Amino acid sequence: MSLLDRRTVLIAGVAVTLAGCGDSKDSSSTPSPSPTPSATAPSSTTPPPSTTVPTTPSSTPSTSAPTLTSTAPNWNTFASSLKGRVYLPSTSGYAAAHQLFNPRWDSVRPTAVVKAANPADVQKAVNFARTNKLVLVPKSGGHSYVGASTIANGLQLDVGALKGMSYANGVLTVGAGARLYDVHAFLDRYGRSLPTGTCPTVGVAGLTLGGGMGIHTRTYGLTCDRVVSMGVVTADGKAHNVSATSESDLFAALRGSGGGNLGVVTSFQFATIPATKLGFFRLTWPESQAAAVVNGWQKFAQSAPTTVWGNLHIDAKSNGTLSIRVLGVSTTGDGTAAAAQLESFVGAKASARTLSVKSHLEAVQYLGGGTTSPRQGFLAGSDVLKGPMDAATITGLLGAVKAAARAGTPASAILDPLGGQAAKEPAGGSSWPWRSALAVIQWYSSAQGTSAQTFISNGHRAVRSSSAGGYVNYVESGRAVSSYYGASAAKLQAAKKKYDPANFFHTPYTLS
Template sequence: MSLLDRRAVLIAGGAAAAAALTGCGDSKDNAGGTTSPSQTPTTSAPTTTAPSTTAAPSSTAVPSSTAPSTPNTSAPTLTSTPPNWNSFSRSLTGKLYMPSTSGYAAAHQLFNPRWDSVRPTAVVKAANPADVQKAINFARTNKLVLVPKSGGHSYVGASTISNGMQVDVGAIRGMSYSNGVLTVGAGARLYDVHAFLDRYGRSLPTGTCPTVGVAGLTLGGGMGIHTRTYGLTCDRVVSMGVITADGKSHNVSATVEPDLFAALRGSGGGNLGVVTSFRFATIPATKLGFFRLTWPESQAAAVVRGWQKFAQTAPTTSWGNLHIDANSNGTLSIHVLGVSTTGNANAAAAQLESFVGAKASARSITVKSHMEAVKYLGGGTTSPRQGFLAGSDVLKGAMDAATITALIGAVKAAARAKTPASAILDPLGGQAAKQPAGGASWPWRSALGVVQWYSSAQGTNAKTFIANGHRAVRAASAGAYVNYLEAGRVTSSYYGGSSAKLQAAKKKYDPTNFFHAPYTLA
């Protein structure tokens, strides 16, 4: 399986139809920091001795809540005495892992093996929200940095930390369904969520990687094939259970602590608290029509122009992401994987071809059931751990000819250097352009789409490709997607016009900056 997006790896028609749908090598929704759009972001990830200050949770990681406006006065008093790990361990329903504990090596692993050398002081495998509360109180009392983990797909390894505590909510994954609403624990993985909902003929708009955690995806926004028809994953949230920095439990919604509710919908994980559960308004699990269109490299610029017009004018029932992939022989592969939520992809494929101004050199049209589509897009029911480097740019509008040429040139340079690399363009618009009831902090409602820069390599050539990609589209970039975190980006580039409100929420709910890391709100 070819991992072309930290969020989504697609296998289409037996070929790598790459994916920026939702992450595997990505996490189609991550959490994190940023570099301002005017900068040339550094794509190198944090050193394997992660900052002692901590890293923010992954796009698939859990956190994204906040601390109460008034710190809990009954909270434990800070002390300089050594942590009483034995007492803490006995208080948990789940399990505490430390470097001397059997199973520690596997307990702290993330999706990307490049973070295996980062060694937390302790890993808490929480069995329930009470364990999360105890972990937060213990970390606060003992002045430990705490980072949450759900799926662990963060591009920058934000859900692990050297010399700190990792709280893994993966075991909090129970699900129930009633009257169109899914209640789910923050540790649930996307494949399991879709399989559960399929029993009721329902679904959710999500990314595609089967092992991404629902929490990280949702808290950062959540793009996928249903984005234009039903909006982002975070737009479907009805309420959330969250533990704030003072260890208090909250159930937030559009009517209960609405400022925190809106902030959590799109701000990314690890900024305001640890979310332990969600209630989602589901969507129908209908058959989907798929198309895959391929053009020769000579048509690359025409395909980008056509895709942009498709993203701007196609019906909200149509979606298609564009893949420009570097081949090892120095050439480029150009294709669009598209979906029609009406179940008939012929019209959508024909419209895209008309915008391109050239018939595809190869095409396939298929119809798939809900679970057939889930497995097709995710490359199966699970995904192996894989290393990668990735980044993103949010396109504020259609790129001009010079920018398109530069974008294609960045991938072409990678191909000549024999660097496995892809530029994956996901469309926005449609329902995603509308603010959901109750509000959300996801800032890119008016954007055309998101470019994901992805390489399964991890060395200098991969970093060069991503840096070249950022430079290529700088004139058209509004910022970056928080679920595609990169080292070296200033945080404000992920939050755009939502920055001021998020800073206010941070000050109100986490006044002591308990949840702090290189990729979190200050």
């Protein structure tokens, strides 16, 4: 695949514009054979309660040794009780163990990283953290936009090794640490698939708990809508198997509330979908038709058959111009009619038009830019469009990307359609709050400093009158946590009170 093609397919991915997806798995080549816990105890601090997330990484690197306290956690005893491993800052392999996908968060150094080998380890880690008053954050694929799966002065619980899979009677059972490409490659053997996002290394847990949008969203719903049951460890250390008929309030709350809020999920069961051939279409228009394309795409998002999905990319180019394109997919296996329908809504033929048909796994690799990819720095945010934008709002949106282009800031607005099956509440309920929304806009920049933040802020401002809130899987610094939950906020507060009454799962990004 040429660089241009790779760049194109990456930006075709729902959230992957200009980024690619990377593997934040432990790359340490020489991990020590057994845990080498330090006898020195860490200090434990709980971040102050806040309803607004911070605007900078939540800690600076700690260079001093942990403080010994009279209630020092006994890391040796804890480590020897586990099948998995504990990494303290002094342990070989710690540097790789604590990393996330985005290098931006490398400076956040947890007191310890626990790599759980099984659900019992998860229970032990939760009990240990609670007893020792350590903040605990779960980590699956490590792709959190704000580094929510790492924590300074706390315990990072990595479930990445819980990645076993089995399939029977249409149902996939998968450990919470599995990555998306591995899930698709496994299901492909059975002629089955799952609606997911496109990045091959995103973790199934983080994606599912926050919703999970991708090419199948309109035909089969969100990833969370396909969950049949979950294994979850709550703040009291108890293991639950939740479903529509067992602790259904926790089941529904977990489907869309975002990771890290209500417990540590150890496994999922999903109702799979057929792995069919997919008809792709890619249409490009000149910048002069940008407003007509946005307007036409909105009509398309409202009226296209539920078998059709297409996301709109408005990219700032380094020469100061805009690139405008739609990457679409028809689950019927032929995208010809959908492409023509989109052109008719736009009112102009595309200046470039590509149609192709791909098998399930070809499509997964095409959208993900391969089977894995390197870590990537970026800054991003989102707005959920409650309905079609009016002409002035479209002008504002285009102006925000244009301003970035003129300033030489790499920037994209990526509009993912909702609707179809995603507009329907799944059996068993969910907490995904955006069933009636039109689309999600992601504001994405591979620059990470002030220029990227300016672009994102301009984007928010431009669409304010059409925005219902944000998508929790694109969680962002400096934004009220409640803005991700819409009308589900009360239901989630009730679940939080019931299943985590002492607010054990507590960071600036969680419900409180």
